[in-house]
Amino acid sequence: MREEREKQNQKTERKYDRKMAEKPGKKAGRRKDSSGRSGRDMESVKLSETMEIPGGKMLPERYRTVYQSGEGRYEEKKSVFIATVRHVSDTEEAAAFVEEMKKKYWDARHNCYAWVLGKDGGSVKASDDGEPSGTAGRPILDVLTGAGLTDTCIVVTRYFGGVLLGTGGLVRAYTQASRDGIEKSVLIEKVNGVVLDIVAGYTDAGKIQYLIGREEIHTVESDFSDVVRIRVVLPASEEARFEKQITEATSARAGIIKKGRAWFGAAGGKLILEPEQQR
Secondary structure (H helix, E strand, O other), rough: HHHHHHHHHHHHHHHHHHHHOOOOOOOEEEEEEEOOEHHOOOOOOOOOOOOEOOOOEEOOOEEEEEOOEEEEEEEEEEEEEEEEEOOOOHHHHHHHHHHHHHHHHOOOOOEEEEEEEOOOEEEEEEOOOOOOOOOHHHHHHHHHHOOOOOOEEEEEEEOOOOOOOOOHHHHHHHHHHHHHHOOOOOEEEEEEEEEEEEOOOOHHHHHHHHHHOOOOOOEEEEEEEEEEEEEEEEEEEHHHHHHHHHHHOOOOOEEEEEEEEEEEEOOOOOOEEEEEOOO
């Protein structure tokens, strides 16, 4: 059954591509993404074919990170703590961000930081930057892990107010500043997803669109020309069930072509696609 469906998908794909090639003078069909923009204006999304970390370790089904940076602030006994939160992709980007903050706040006494990297949160680092051991970097890191964030770095800058805060006061200050920074940021949860192209005739288009809406599947873009092509992204764990629904709804007339894997999420009313990068 699976082999027959794959053959049908390949046949449908070839039919679509052949029709497009045979009509070079014909204008491209209506092509829109989820925001209604022309697909020709969109950058093509490169998608990976695997979701495994090198070494065979499987990636999590979802992860939480920062979508828009934020800045928090906390004051105690005239000391001012400024927490800057930013999304970072790797250690190089995280280290560059730390250096950027040190240059920006060159006159501050301390620029303490922590980061969590990797979809599984497997890479962490924390620095007290001259504060008593365990009073700055570790509290910042605890806030990050407590919020379930990864691929995120927080730098907390301290302007000394002339009064010593003690160990407890420092831990409280760095913790509160970091929390405020996260609250001022826009967060996003990204899901381990699969991208599919659904290719069908116009007679089945309504059924497919109804099914996509009912299942709350995200549409990346659509192309209505000689045939209908709708690109969707959905959780990888839902792939088999969704393909079965499409097959049953169209009596196996629709072709389903797997285009690759990507992390996806929604923020600010927009669909965000992130091609999976191996680490």
